[in-house]
Amino acid sequence: xxxxxxxxxxxxxxxxxxxxxxxxxxxxxxxxxxxxxxxxxxxxxxxxxxxxxxxxxxxxxxxxxxxxxxxxxxxxxxxxxxxxxxxxxxxxxxxxxxxxxxxxxxxxxxxxxxxxxxxxxxxxxxxxxxxxxxxxxxxxxxxxxxxxxxxxxxxxxxxxxxxxxxxxxxxxxxxxxxxxxxxxxxxxxxxxxxxxxxxxxxxxxxxxxxxxxxxxxxxxxxxxxxxxxxxxxxxxxxxxxxxxxxxxxxxxxxxxxxxxxxxxxxxxxxxxxxxxxxxxxxxxxxxxxxxxxxxxxxxxxxxxxxxxxxxxxxxxxxxxxxxxxxxxxxxxxxxxxxxxxxxxxxxxxxxxxxxxxxxxxxxxxxxxxxxxxxx
Amino acid sequence: xxxxxxxxxxxxxxxxxxxxxxxxxxxxxxxxxxxxxxxxxxxxxxxxxxxxxxxxxxxxxxxxxxxxxxxxxxxxxxxxxxxxxxxxxxxxxxxxxxxxxxxxxxxxxxxxxxxxxxxxxxxxxxxxxxxxxxxxxxxxxxxxxxxxxxxxxxxxxxxxxxxxxxxxxxxxxxxxxxxxxxxxxxxxxxxxxxxxxxxxxxxxxxxxxxxxxxxxxxxxxxxxxxxxxxxxxxxxxxxxxxxxxxxxxxxxxxxxxxxxxxxxxxxxxxxxxxxxxxxxxxxxxxxxxxxxxxxxxxxxxxxxxxxxxxxxxxxxxxxxxxxxxxxxxxxxxxxxxxxxxxxxxxxxxxxxxxxxxxxxxxxxxxxxxxxxxxx
Numbered sequence: 001x002x003x004x005x006x007x008x009x010x011x012x013x014x015x016x017x018x019x020x021x022x023x024x025x026x027x028x029x030x031x032x033x034x035x036x037x038x039x040x041x042x043x044x045x046x047x048x049x050x051x052x053x054x055x056x057x058x059x060x061x062x063x064x065x066x067x068x069x070x071x072x073x074x075x076x077x078x079x080x081x082x083x084x085x086x087x088x089x090x091x092x093x094x095x096x097x098x099x100x101x102x103x104x105x106x107x108x109x110x111x112x113x114x115x116x117x118x119x120x121x122x123x124x125x126x127x128x129x130x131x132x133x134x135x136x137x138x139x140x141x142x143x144x145x146x147x148x149x150x151x152x153x154x155x156x157x158x159x160x161x162x163x164x165x166x167x168x169x170x171x172x173x174x175x176x177x178x179x180x181x182x183x184x185x186x187x188x189x190x191x192x193x194x195x196x197x198x199x200x201x202x203x204x205x206x207x208x209x210x211x212x213x214x215x216x217x218x219x220x221x222x223x224x225x226x227x228x229x230x231x232x233x234x235x236x237x238x239x240x241x242x243x244x245x246x247x248x249x250x251x252x253x254x255x256x257x258x259x260x261x262x263x264x265x266x267x268x269x270x271x272x273x274x275x276x277x278x279x280x281x282x283x284x285x286x287x288x289x290x291x292x293x294x295x296x297x298x299x300x301x302x303x304x305x306x307x308x309x310x311x312x313x314x315x316x317x318x319x320x321x322x323x324x325x326x327x328x329x330x331x332x333x334x335x336x337x338x339x340x341x342x343x344x345x346x347x348x349x350x351x352x353x354x355x356x357x358x359x360x361x362x363x364x365x366x367x368x369x370x371x372x373x374x375x
Numbered sequence: 376x377x378x379x380x381x382x383x384x385x386x387x388x389x390x391x392x393x394x395x396x397x398x399x400x401x402x403x404x405x406x407x408x409x410x411x412x413x414x415x416x417x418x419x420x421x422x423x424x425x426x427x428x429x430x431x432x433x434x435x436x437x438x439x440x441x442x443x444x445x446x447x448x449x450x451x452x453x454x455x456x457x458x459x460x461x462x463x464x465x466x467x468x469x470x471x472x473x474x475x476x477x478x479x480x481x482x483x484x485x486x487x488x489x490x491x492x493x494x495x496x497x498x499x500x501x502x503x504x505x506x507x508x509x510x511x512x513x514x515x516x517x518x519x520x521x522x523x524x525x526x527x528x529x530x531x532x533x534x535x536x537x538x539x540x541x542x543x544x545x546x547x548x549x550x551x552x553x554x555x556x557x558x559x560x561x562x563x564x565x566x567x568x569x570x571x572x573x574x575x576x577x578x579x580x581x582x583x584x585x586x587x588x589x590x591x592x593x594x595x596x597x598x599x600x601x602x603x604x605x606x607x608x609x610x611x612x613x614x615x616x617x618x619x620x621x622x623x624x625x626x627x628x629x630x631x632x633x634x635x636x637x638x639x640x641x642x643x644x645x646x647x648x649x650x651x652x653x654x655x656x657x658x659x660x661x662x663x664x665x666x667x668x669x670x671x672x673x674x675x676x677x678x679x680x681x682x683x684x685x686x687x688x689x690x691x692x693x694x695x696x697x698x699x700x701x702x703x704x705x706x707x708x709x710x711x712x713x714x715x716x717x718x719x720x721x722x723x724x725x726x727x728x729x730x731x732x733x734x735x736x737x738x739x740x741x742x743x744x745x746x747x748x749x750x
């Protein structure tokens with residue numbers, strides 16, 4: 001072990017854990033995963049602590065110098081148990097607590113002066129009816145917890161949609177959000193170290209289809225200094241308030257009236273995967289640096305013409321991707337399944353023309369017409 | 376498993392296996408290593424087949440779709456046994472056989488019209504005496520097999536050094552090579568696919584100290600088209616003759632009279648480590664692509680100002696490296712020991728000035744005065 005080596009425990013063994021480990025090994029770090037599937041994406045890249053065992057979080061905690069997690073749906077009690085055992089967990093409980101509930105998250109945004117759509121947490125059909133009367137339609141009803149990739153969401157187009165919406169989210173605590181008319185969806189990935197130092201990746205432009213991210217253009221074009229500074233201020237204040245350590249991502253809508261925050265994730269994020277080859281330091285490496293107390297790396301893009309395309313459902317003609325120069329394939333070793341993220345393709349081009357040409361060559365990996373809108 | 380996935384067995388579990396695996400996982404490949412040390416650099420990055428077992432090469436062979444190896448000192452009988460079992464091994468036996476004996480290697484070079492220093496294989500003191508009389512001094516006596524990083528070598532400065540030289544190499548088969556007066560040391564890393572397609576990285580400039588590579592500048596500056604074409608011709612002919620599949624490296628001296636071949640390695644090479652961030656496709660990824668029958672990737676450098684510094688013996692103030700922008704740390708998770716390769720540092724700069732500034736900041740990692748000669 002070198003002086004900068006740590007045993008890093010990751011709760012979860014999916015693709016984010018896999019990419020964190022691959023970014024951390026070159027820094028001399030070692031990885032163990034708390035997961036139980038021997039075919040999980042990260043399972044071959046370190047020790048699987050929960051495989052064929054019952055409740056082996058203690059063993060992971062005993063082994064690890066520091067622990068992190070893949071998902072905002074991580075059990076808060078686990079984080080608190082690890083902290084109580086004296087092993088640092090980053091991001092800490094405050095980051096997890098506030099980001100795993102859409103109501104708490106929105107309240108925090110507003111408290112910090114970060115604009116959001118109008119919103120209301122509802123716990124009954126009657127409350128939902130009142131909220132729709134106040135906020136209006138179109139609006140979106142979302143479960144307060146555990147939603148991702150558009151799951152657990154229902155769009156109300158008329159006040160009469162109230163009953164079906166309430167059933168659609170499972171008749172449980174939910175949040176009604178006013179519909180935001182936006183020009184485009186943006187996100188900012190940033191990182192904060194143990195001593196409070198911060199670094200911000202550029203704003204990127206995201207394109208979703210059926211609730212799933214399909215394409216990121218990085219950096220986003222046409223961002224004014226005001227918009228960039230506003231986004232950085234929001235993320236800086238969030239990370240500071242939460243005493244966040246590690247990567248944090250804020251999803252934003254760009255509207256006629258400026259930025260509106262959608263949600264945050266206390267982790268590396270799909271919209272930051274372009275940084276693997278597109279930035280001087282990837283989001284994965286910076287997360288590992290942050291949680292191990294190492295200096296943060298530069299978040300500067302290597303060119304202004306990076307992009308990321310998700311491989312969803314099946315891998316398609318993926319060998320053809322390897323024929324393209326300036327394109328990098330990242331597969332997660334997951335079995336094909338409709339709507340499942342199986343990998344992504346990073347594009348690092350030297351000009352807009354070259355980037356667009358590469359995107360056109362890759363258009364079979366995204367829904368019809370998406371590339372045509374851009375390239 | 377995706378359509379392009381393979382179970383890849385690697386004979387050896389050192390840093391080359393580690394970096395091959397990290398380059399191959401993103402392509403959906405899976406790795407197993409034939410090695411017996413649970414703390415080997417690659418041990419955490421795949422299954423260790425020989426750990427706590429006796430003779431488990433059969434198990435690796437049964438598991439693997441394709442097998443490769445880390446070292447030219449791999450036992451040829453192992454390769455032949457794997458081939459006999461019907462599992463492809465790349466590079467094949469011809470590449471291994473010819474590169475693990477300096478006499479066979481030099482004979483092959485000369486047969487293909489690749490210039491070398493004058494040389495003679497000797498098996499006795501009397502033969503050595505005659506060879507020194509013919510070739511003269513200064514000259515270098517090397518064991519025909521198993522030497523690396525300057526080990527098993529003795530420089531004769533006078534004819535009277537014959538006795539001590541013969542004892543120094545262990546009184547066994549050796550090769551006497553005439554001393555080459557060179558301007559600088561170069562190398563070329565190249566790759567050949569299963570269908571015979573080839574790709575060549577640019578020539579790079581290498582700086583050794585006490586027989587160990589310490590610094591590579593990539594690409595080498597001031598290479599004329601004639602020199603580049605000569606080097607490519609040598610490597611092309613070698614790979615073609617050997618029906619080589621995978622990466623091959625040729626070390627060369629640049630002299631007043633042109634290039635002189637020193638030695639080849641049938642594998643990824645320390646002088647190609649710069650390609651990890653410095654080329655569009657790393658040597659490791661291209662080796663994996665080649666042996667799995669995938670399309671080769673572009674060997675183009677991302678800037679003309681890349682460099683690689685080896686971390687030898689101890690890791691030093693390695694956290695400071697992380698403060699430099701455009702610098703990438705690669706540690707191998709090995710315990711410190713004098714002369715041992717523990718990791719390397721890649722530099723990707725946008726200008727010569729920036730590269731030299733970064734090299735100066737890193738000069739503590741190389742022997743005194745080496746950076747001063749360049750930057």
